[in-house]
Amino acid sequence: MHSWPSPHIPTVPGPAVPLRLYDTADETLKPVRVTHNQAGMYVCGITPYDSTHLGHAATYLAFDLIHRLLIDAGVQVTYVQNITDVDDPLFERATRDGVDWRELGSSQIDLFRSDMADLSVIPPHDYVGAMESVGEVITMVQQLLDAGAAYVVDDPDYPDIYASITATDRFGYESNYPRQRMLELFAERGGDPDRPGKRDPLDALLWRAAREGEPAWDAPFGAGRPGWHVECSAIATNRLGSSFAIQGGGSDLIFPHHEFSAAHAEAALASPRMAEHYVHTGMISLDGVKMSKSLGNLVFVSKLTEAGHDPSAIRLGVYLGHYRSDRDWSDKVLWAAEHRLVYWRMATTLASDESAARALVQQIRSLLADDLNTPAAIKAIDEWADSCNAPATDPGDAITPAGSIVATAVDALMGVKIS
Structure with missing residues (x-):
């Protein structure tokens, strides 16, 4: 599946700063693993039954920052993202609206692409739909069955296949949640703890046996369709290897989705740990x-974009809060971001101190490399703009050399255009 056009990423002069991110599993800040100047990043994509809202955008903008900072450091990033284009919420919305689920999915994927392009998000190297990857899922499910890590429930009508949570010794390491919390979230987020025939209420669906009226694919173990978690396990590891640098998504994916994605991959491939970093973004209110x-x-x-709001202002509004925090959006947040953008743009026509501009660029690099500290980076740019917009300074007509230094860095590192 094709993604969307890549934005131009300017080259920023000066030394890059190694990136450190918070890892949910280890509950600590640590450097991103780069091997032979390469890093793999997998970010869970949308289920295409509705338009891209700011909660989605905030997640993909956070990982776009990571992507940009790694590029700035000269790292070759292999970025993979899926689209869950076969799933119950998509079928339910299509039924409600009286449309074919495939048409609904295609229309929402197209809109998502357009939104990401408008926001200058770097596209994934591999953008993979669930329907494209069914063969990969079948292979992984068979690997899990062969390893004794999966089983078929005793149900002659619907012989679904489940993964056992006892298949790996480390189940639970990614979320660090106690069992009771896991059970609560599993029930809330698409799990089926009360399904008869399961060995453990937390065992996750790998393969849903064919039901009338649902899409199904032939497999050695019976026709059906993939479970949610194994889809990401197969897509990620087939493109990034059994272990890679970053697995990411919203905080609502910590459990069950990322816990099981890791467990399935580790059990099937005998890998000690699927991702070195599990990175999660906060929710938007x-x-x-x-x-x-x-x-x-x-x-x-x-x-927002149809109403004429600048995508750079949307990025700034999202970046005003730290990516890991739950944060608020409002008309006031957008208004403030738009005014800040105008202020910064004016500063680029007034700036005269190239040394101060280069120092600011290094400060921005250091702040963003410290777990994407966008609020502090925005504050630093505000202070620089204040110094340029002193009352005694006359506005210029065009961007100055000093202003260009800052504008290039803010574009390259933050995806915000101020020139």
Whole structure:
């Protein structure tokens, strides 16, 4: 599946700063693993049954920062993202709206691509749909069955296949959640703890046996379709290897999705740890209330851009809070970001101190390399703009050499265009 056009990433003069990120599994800040100047990054993609809202955008903008900082350091990044284009929420929405689920999925994937292009997000090297990867999933499910890590429930009508949580010695290391919390989240987030025939309530679905009216693919163990978690396990490891640098997504994916994605891959491939970093972004609220489809309080990227709001202002508004924190979006946040953008742009026409500009660039690098500290980076740029926009300074007509130094870095490192 094709992704979207890549934005131009300017080269920033000066030394790069090694990136450190918080790892959910180890609960600590640590350097990103780079091997032979290469790093693999897998970020879970959308289930295409609705438009890209700011919660989605905040996640992909955070990983876009990571991608940009690694590029700045000269690292060759292999970025992989999936699309869960076969799943119950997609079928349910299509039924509700009276459309074919394939058409709904295609339309929302197209809109997602457009939103990511508008936001200047670097596209993945591999953008892979679930339907494209069914053969890969079948192979991994067979590996798990052969290793005794999976089993078929005793149900003659629906002989679904499940992965056992006892298949690896380290199950639970990624989330660090106690069992009771796992059970609660499993039930809330698509799990089926009460399914008869399972060996453990937490065992996760690998292969859903064919049901009437649902899409199905032939497999040696019976026709059906992939479970959610194994889809990402197969797509990631087939492109990045059994162990890679970063597995990412929103904090709502910590459990069960990322826990099981890792467990499936590790059991199938005898890998001690799928990802060196498990990186998660916070949730976005609207005017203090968590965005959710059920509440109908979603803010869509496409609606903001159609209304004429600058994508760079959207990025700035999202970056005003730290990527790991739950944070709020409002008209006030967007208004402040738009005014900040104008202020920074004016500063680039007034700046005269090239030494100060280069020092700011290194400060931005250091702050972003420290677990993506965007609030501090924004504050540093504000202070620089204050010094340029002193009352005694006359506005210029064009960007100055000093302003260009800063504008190039902010574009390359943050994806925000101020010139």
